[in-house]
Amino acid sequence: MATTTVHRSARTRENASAAGRVRAHSPYTNWFYLPAAVIYGVLFLVPTVIAFYFSLTRWSIFDSKFIGFDNYKTFFQEPALVSSLWHTLIYAVLTSGLKVVLGLGLAMLLTSQIIGRGYLRSVVFFPVLVSTIGVGLTFTVLMNPERGLINQSLDLIGITGPGWLTDPSLALISVGLVDVWKGIGLATLIYIAGIVSIPQEYFEAARMDGAGAWDNFRHIVLPLARPATVTVIILSLIGGLRSFDLIWAMTKGGPGFTSDVIASVIYKQYQAGFYGLSTAGNVVLFLVVTAIVLPLSRFLNRKEVEL
Incomplete structure (x- = not known):
């Protein structure tokens, strides 16, 4: 009787295994x-x-x-188009770098025991919800070299404000700083999620070993919040490389071509009726974003796995 039971159990397991194999190879789920x-x-x-x-x-x-490939030849022979590619890279690196650094700093502050923490989190995230065009028009007024509130405030303390959007050497950087102001809330939110997900046991053990705030940040927060850092870098870099609406709202690529990026040049080509050339610019932008983001994403994720 015991032998029969064993044989039945074996057959049952074999039938279950066969059914599992059938389900595993079934194309139904595809x-x-x-x-x-x-x-x-x-x-x-x-x-x-x-x-x-x-x-x-x-x-x-x-x-x-x-x-x-005549459109591509024309694209790379035009000085304005080539300079816009360089401006795009500068803009993307500047904005993504500042969002990583400032986002992490704000996240550390907003996960500490401070008064009004929930309210401050809402304030930091609020610019993300505002229309990009609205932000651009608002800061265009604020950065007016003569009547803008920023330069008027600087005059009160004896500092002559620069032409934020009229100085060729400052226009692209000024728009980049506005981009950081608008997007810093999303980077902070991602970092907050990464920091609060770190188990408290690590901080308790570090406190028992006499570690200070800097030690906690360096040896616990930075390594364990690495997935958040990778996410912020990739999203910010893609957004910076594809940026158009804020730049167009604030400078339209000026003064001259000093704040033109690939997207704004593509739009100007469409306006002028050079549809093939602008389409080639779109392809170049697509290839640039792909060539930068994919290897960087693989490199950062591989380092994360090694850690």
């Missing part, structure tokens, strides 16, 4: 990927392929003529 794949293909893959094709043509709304 059908759930189909809606997402269709949406991804229609909204991303198809437009991307079409954009690549039209970047090789001279086209208008009604017709097109295949011209090969």
